[in-house]
Amino acid sequence: MIFSVVITYFCLLAPFARAQNPSPTIHDLSLKNMDFAMDLYRRIASYHDKNIFFSPLSISTSFATLLMASDGITHDEIVKSFNLEQLERTERPEVIPELFQLLDENITQNGSLKLDQSMALFMHPEFKVEKTFEENLKKYFDADIKSVDFSDSEGSKSLINAYIKHQTKDKVTDVSADVNEMTKLLLISTIFFQGNWKLPFNPNLTQNAPFHIDNYNIVQVPMMFKEDKFYTMEDIPLGARVLKLPYQEGVSMLILLPNKDKDYTEIDEEISAKRFLTWVDKLEKIKLEVNMPKFKIEESYSLHHILPDMGLISIFTSTANLTRLSKDKGIKVSEVLHKAVIEVDETGTTAAAATTTGIIPYSLPRTFTVNRPFFFFIYHEETKCLLFMGRVIDPTKP
Missing domain, CATH: 3.30.497.10 (Antithrombin, subunit I, domain 2)
Structure with missing residues (x-):
């Protein structure tokens, strides 16, 4: 929830x-x-x-x-x-x-x-x-x-x-x-x-894991886990990956995760409405292991x-x-x-199955591990209205 x-x-x-x-x-x-x-x-x-x-x-x-x-x-x-x-x-x-x-x-x-x-x-x-x-x-x-x-x-x-x-x-x-x-x-x-998440995380699978604030500071955070089919894409020129986590009733969170060799400050100037819409348009559904920290x-x-x-x-x-x-x-x-x-945690109720358009089969699940600073956007899907946005540098800091 x-x-x-x-x-x-x-x-x-x-x-x-x-x-x-x-x-x-x-x-x-x-x-x-x-x-x-x-x-x-x-x-x-x-x-x-x-x-x-x-x-x-x-x-x-x-x-x-x-x-x-x-x-x-x-x-x-x-x-x-x-x-x-x-x-x-x-x-x-x-x-x-x-x-x-x-x-x-x-x-x-x-x-x-x-x-x-x-x-x-x-x-x-x-x-x-x-x-x-x-x-x-x-x-x-x-x-x-x-x-x-x-x-x-x-x-x-x-x-x-x-x-x-x-x-x-x-x-x-x-x-x-x-x-x-x-x-x-x-x-x-x-x-x-x-x-509520459309694909909720199982609280029994949440366990502490390292989150790398930067090259010198690491904190332990409760890391949620879910293996399922998620919409994702990679913005290669930007040096970041995108993950869509849908809620019920037409609202989603979009996670923007810079690559390990990319400082999040380099991405600050590149985020725009045009780029956001490109991410949403190019999402493809694949099987993923998602690891994401709880945070407030x-x-x-x-x-x-x-x-x-x-x-x-x-x-x-x-x-x-x-x-x-x-x-x-x-x-x-x-x-x-x-x-x-x-406040983000595991709670949710599974809703009706989502469309399978754009599914790409993989024999082994890929991983999307949010263990370093990331950006997030909560938006209304039909209107593309941005309700909330933020970045998480340290998920242990309220």
Whole structure:
């Protein structure tokens, strides 16, 4: 079983004409969101060489709400930073929120996938939010709007954390929001995913094995084992192998494992949406012995320190233009915190047999042993929407 939880919150304080193009689709949005995810990953990776985990969908959805609130340079910076320029239509300002709404409906349409997204706007009772923004927030993102007195910092923090705990099924219990009497608005988005492997690992076969963090550091980790037919491919120019581990109900994890002689940092700059789609298209089903570590990662990111490097600057300064949110002057975003939790283990229930298209027979099983730093991507197969991504440098570090 794997569960993933993400919470992103925004704290707001108060003191081109385009050519006609065909209507963009949710597939277009998924590709743009994927490229944004790869860019954000590289920014985070430039700060440290540790584990990474985040939800590009949760972050993009949050900023899609702020796109509805913004105008002028702030609007332009959000569109550009989140790689949404080719999707925007001047004559249809609602097109991007609509795409996010349609994407969410497509992912969860049969009701069996455990992917819960929620959003809430906590606002000071005296704060005046533009009616159009409030209506669109409810229409496109089904957001809850709650009144809270931020001058009672402890009481408001308790209320906010109770909301987050409930929405993430108790997986995220404390987010340290810097709430004070100057806080006027708090925008919180959560995403919770729980999936069972289609081909579960047998816990009785899990045993400790070495994981090579680098040439000098080796740790012992619980290594899961499964012999079956899996979809895999090799990206020879990149120097890495790919393994698909499907969950039930149309979601999969894609493992990208650099070759033994390839440093994972050499691959950072080569990951892109185009390359990801190539991996998915070229997967072939063969018999494999898969060895993969159990791991749990819990990461928090102060995105207000990272996103300015990606061109999103004005929204965090006194020059922020959020006039579609409120006519009150001096409103800016003071914080953007993103917290993500993932846990991977053996649990799952075998589903119906998968298609056998592309099976390549081998007399002896090959092996796919994940015993060194690797990348992983959790995506919705039909839309190719990237729900989560990360890298594991040391699976023993939560």
